[in-house]
Amino acid sequence: MHRALRAGEHGSRSTLPLRLLLAAALCGVALSGCPLFKKTSSKAPSLQGMALVPAGEFTMGRESEDASPDEAPVRSVWLDEFYIDRLEVTNAQYKSFADSVGRLYPNNPIWDDGYFLGKPDHPVINLTYEQAQAYCAWLGKRLPTEAEWEKAARGTDARIYAWGNEWDETRANLWGDEHGPDVFRRTAPVGSFPEGASPYGVLDMVGNVWEWCADWFELDYYSRAPDRNPPGPEGPAKWRVVRGGGFSSPRRPVGDVTTSNRSKNVGTQTIHHLGCRCAWSPR
Numbered sequence: 632m633h634r635a636l637r638a639g640e641h642g643s644r645s646t647l648p649l650r651l652l653l654a655a656a657l658c659g660v661a662l663s664g665c666p667l668f669k670k671t672s673s674k675a676p677s678l679q680g681m682a683l684v685p686a687g688e689f690t691m692g693r694e695s696e697d698a699s700p701d702e703a704p705v706r707s708v709w710l711d712e713f714y715i716d717r718l719e720v721t722n723a724q725y726k727s728f729a730d731s732v733g734r735l736y737p738n739n740p741i742w743d744d745g746y747f748l749g750k751p752d753h754p755v756i757n758l759t760y761e762q763a764q765a766y767c768a769w770l771g772k773r774l775p776t777e778a779e780w781e782k783a784a785r786g787t788d789a790r791i792y793a794w795g796n797e798w799d800e801t802r803a804n805l806w807g808d809e810h811g812p813d814v815f816r817r818t819a820p821v822g823s824f825p826e827g828a829s830p831y832g833v834l835d836m837v838g839n840v841w842e843w844c845a846d847w848f849e850l851d852y853y854s855r856a857p858d859r860n861p862p863g864p865e866g867p868a869k870w871r872v873v874r875g876g877g878f879s880s881p882r883r884p885v886g887d888v889t890t891s892n893r894s895k896n897v898g899t900q901t902i903h904h905l906g907c908r909c910a911w912s913p914r
């Protein structure tokens with residue numbers, strides 16, 4: 632699909648944590664100039680909760696009557712070894728980051744004004760690209776490239792869905808509620824669909840929330856991208872890549888849910904069905 636994600640509803644801005652206000656008072660200066668708010672983490676990343684994706688080639692893109700033109704041409708792409716989070720980043724994880732470095736909490740969605748603090752095991756949403764990137768950097772990680780995301784989702788056998796080539800609407804949180812096959816009307820706790828795992832054991836690569844990738848988005852990038860570790864277009868471009876579909880994606884066997892589907896979002900725009908996961912390279 633080529634269309635941008637629709638802008639989501641925005642809840643009211645969360646109250647600054649008490650420790651943040653106290654620290655600001657102690658500093659007596661703008662938050663950005665306060666030494667209490669400097670990034671302090673330079674530790675090597677923990678690989679706990681991450682899946683290893685071995686070095687090698689995989690098939691990127693899909694050419695089919697029901698695929699979009701921007702998924703072509705299909706190429707064999709080499710990626711160096713990397714690690715990727717098995718789960719989407721949760722509210723609790725992002726809260727640890729926000730509290731540690733003195734960032735505002737993301738807005739709650741209009742459908743739940745207690746979402747961020749009240750659902751710690753659900754995916755963090757309403758993040759800008761910069762916020763997602765900063766969270767991963769705080770851990771010594773980074774956002775996955777579009778190519779890494781696709782390999783982590785589909786492995787090396789060019790499968791259409793994370794779990795294989797047969798459509799199965801019970802393996803992902805997509806459009807629908809307790810009356811449908813996945814019981815969740817909106818977000819689900821991360822990792823709620825183990826049967827939807829990718830070949831590397833990565834979960835929720837179909838649905839729950841869309842995920843920011845590192846790359847700029849360009850429709851025709853595959854026609855000129857390198858075949859080894861493609862970094863994405865040079866940019867700057869209008870859009871960033873987002874992948875995987877979300878809880879409001881249509882429940883049908885093509886479109887948002889395929890491993891090769893590409894979509895995009897303006898980097899500064901927050902959406903109530905867009906989150907992230909992080910990656911890391913050992914070199």
Ligand SMILES: [Ca+2]
Pocket residue numbers: 804805806807808813814815816817878
């Ligand atoms: Ca659902």
Ligand SMILES: [Ca+2]
Pocket residue numbers: 719835836837838839840841842875876
């Ligand atoms: Ca997802």
